[in-house]
Amino acid sequence: MTATATASVRADARLGFGGVLRSEWIKFTSLRSTYWTSGVILLVWIGFALLMAGFSEFSVQGVGEDELRQYLAVIPATIGVNVGVLVAGILGVLAFSGEYSTGMVRSSLTAVPSRLPVLAAKAVVVFVWSFLLGALSVTLSFLAAQPFFAADGLAGAPDGPVLLAFLGAAVYLGLIALFGLGIGALVRAGAGGIAIVVGLIMVLPIVGGILSGWIDWVTEVLAVLPSQVGMNLTGVEGNALFGDPAYGMGASLLILAAWSAASLLLGALALKGRDA
Template sequence: MSTAVAPTTRHTSLGHLTFPRVVRSEWIKFRSLRSTFWTYAIVLILGLGITTLVSFSIPESVIGQMPPSARSSFVMSAASFGLLFGQLAVAVLGVLVISGEYSTGMIRSSFAAVPRRTPVFVAKAIVLFVCSFVVGVVVTAAGYAIAAPVLSGKGLDADFTQGTAWAILGAGLYLGLVSVFALGLGTILRAAAGGIAAALGVVFLLPIIVNIVNSLTDIEWLKHVPEYLISTAGQALAGGTNADFEPWQNVLIVAVWTAVSFVVGAVFLKRRDA
């Protein structure tokens, strides 16, 4: 008497994990974090709040004393003034996206599903960049919509030009890249406290330290160091200036900082145990 064996069916669709599915998984995790909502809310509130405060508080007498070159760019500068604080917020978020998984142990589940690890890291970077870019563009565009009518009533030219559009996109690009830069640092250091300290140190404290050293010394090459810092180039992308650099050069500076952090983070992610 023979025993019939029921055929087994392989659900290959469950075992075939594609990169779009990894991205979708990271998006679900990203949007479920409380820190995501609160970080972007802070960027929105601070960005629009500071722009509104600057636009309404600056007197017409000060505007009248501005040179023509400063008058033409001041509207965009006011619209992107909150970027100084927005970059700090998204830098913290970039660190928390990876360090939070290490602290809870969820990173081991991610790597169990995707043993190659790199797709997980790339997917995190894509989700983080796209979300930060969109928020940066929205906040800066809304800031311009607030600053333009207020400052035009005080005698400033607030016409929307091609340069204005590029500055709004540049602000979003910078927030997106600086968040990925912080993601790389968080992956290297793993700990939230260390990653946040490193990210804020590079973005916020490093320019201050370099300027202090420049004021105390007379080293010629050191005077050009601020031009190559990620925050200086990022502010230039949002309509500011950075020496005589062209916009593409400022993009390159920010991209190099981001690429170095991201590549080193990816190497550490592959070589160390979870």
């Protein structure tokens, strides 16, 4: 005769947010796509910095030398951000849509029936990873580019405004990754989510730029798109070489955060209201 042992689970047992966060960190860092996309961001970012520093010529004529030094410190370090945020947005989409394609989402939602902590934990993991990746990319790009300018006596020093631009680039990357995460939770399909992210970040600004020559209000719309307000975070306010954006860094940060928050809100509503 064999005895069958049964294990009982307490009705009030709950997986705390710390446990959900650890679980999501393990899942995120176990995906090959995480390292492939991160590697692409890092290599392309540094590559753009080297190309810009190695094949561009600059002169102090007509501008102040301090302004030029700030420009030469920031631009090579942040020139790769346009490609970086595109890939980061895709990474955010895959962080959630990948669970639907593999069916792992059922296990996640069974362990966390309230569902929303799963999205919140993913948001923390995706933002932290993308922010740190952006900070690393900016730092290495700055270090790689400056020797080219040092030969002409134009090496830039990372003063306060320059460091703020570096921080802005890392935040830009993190917030776009969050936007992608919300889209991934909303549409669930990787291809559809990637299409939305690419369309909003890359295609829509191009189309809008063409239409702005005929339709005046299109320019105002372009000014609040994530790609535009995000780039405002990577400039130096008061430096004429960076132009005069429609919104300052503070307002741009709020607008970009609003895009990410709206995406996550829609994703949360879809996650809460639909079956897995």
